[in-house]
Amino acid sequence: MSDRRPDGGYSLIELMVVLGIVSVVGTLFTTAVIQVYRTANAVEADASIQSQLSVSLLQLDKTIRYAYSISAPHTEGTTPYVEYLVMAPEPGSTTLVKRCLQLRLTGTDPQSLQLQSRSWTVATPVSPGAWIPLASNLTTVAGTAPFVRTQPTTALNHQLLGIRLAARQGPTSRTSTVTFTALNTYASTALDSNGQPLAPASEPCYNTATRS
Template sequence: MTRSLRFGAQASEHDDTETPGDAGVSMIEIMTTLGIMSVLMVLFTGAILQVFKTTSATDALSEAQRELSNAFQRFDRELRYASWIGDPGTVGNRQYVEFAGPVPTTCYQLRLKPGADGLGVLQMVTWTLGTPPAASANGQTIASQIDLTTGVAPFTKQGYGAKPYASASASPGGAIVGGDFTSVFQRLRVQLTTKVAAGDAQIDTTFTALNTSNQTLATNGCSEGRPTT
C-alpha cells in the first residue's frame, strides 16, 4: 500500500514537469484581445453603415429621376398634340404656362407651387373652357421637390418661326439641324431640377405642339385660368 502511494506521487510530479503550458492566460492578454476585437467591430460596423448610406442615397436620386420621367409621360400626349401654347408667366412666386389640348375646349396649366426650403411642387390643372378653376385650387401633383433656386426658367415657349438652335446641334428627335432651322410649330421647353439629399436630378425636354401652325392665334380662352395673385 505504501509503495502504491509513493508511485502515485512520483507520477504526479512527472506530469507537472511535462505540461508547463497549462497555467492559462493573464488579464492583460484578455484585455488586449478584447480591445483589438472592439476596434475591428467598429471598423466593420462603420463600413456596413457607409454601404447602406450610399445605397440609400443612390436609391433616392434614382427615385427622383424616375419621378420626373414619369411626370413627363403623364402629360406628354397633351403637350405634343396641343392646339395652342400660351406665354409662360409669373404671378408672385408662382410660375405657370397654359395650353389647349387636342380638343381646343380642354385647357391645361402647368404651375410650380412654392414650398419650404426653396423647393416646390409641379402641378397640372385641367378644366373645360368657360369654367376656369378657382384661384386657390390645387392641381394634380406631377412632381415634387423641384428646385426653385436654379435661376433657370422652367417653361420657355418657342413660337412659330422661332430659331431655337444658335448653331448646328441635335434636335430632340436626334437629327442634326443647323442654326437656321425654323420651327413651323409652337414648342414648349420644360427644364426642371429635383433636389434630394443625394444630389440633383435634371430633365430638359422640348415638346412640339403638332396641332399648331402659323395660323394659331396668339391668344386663347384658356388664359382664363391664369392665376392673378
C-alpha cells in the same frame, strides 16, 4: 516523473492586445455596414425622386405633344404658369372640344414645391377645374425658368415647351430637363392675321380669370 509544465494561461497584456484587435475589426466592420446602408438609401432616394418626376413629365408628353398652341409662360406673384390648347372631351363627355391646360409650380417652401395642373373649356365664362398635383418635393433650377416656350423657326416649324425642374428628397436632388414639341403647331400659330407676332393677350388660352 513528468516534465510537463502547468498551463499558465494568458497574460493581461495578451488579453488587452486581443481585445484591441477585436475592437478595431468590429469598428471597421460596423463602419462598412453603415456605409453600405447609406449608399443603398441614397440610391433608393435618387431613384424615387427621379421616378416621380419622370412619370409626371411622361404624362404631360401625352397632352403637350398634341397641343394646338402654347401660351407665353408668365409669373403671377412668385408662381410660374404656362398654358396650352388641346382638343379633348369635357368631363363626362366624349365630344372633343377646345380645352386649355394650365401648369404651375407652387408652394410656400421654395425647397419643396409642387407641380400642378388644371383645365377648362374654351368658353365664356371660363370655369377652371380643381388643381391636380403631378409631382411634389420640387425646386427650381438656379438661373433657369421652369417653363420656357420656343416659337417656330425655319428649321423647326413647331412650338416647343421646355420644362426644367429639380426633384429633392432630403439632401438628394436631381435635375430633369425635357423639351416637348407641339406637333399641331406651325409658324402661323405664333402670328396674328397681319403676320405679326401674336400678343400674349391674344393667345387662345389667355384669360385674366385664370391668372391666380
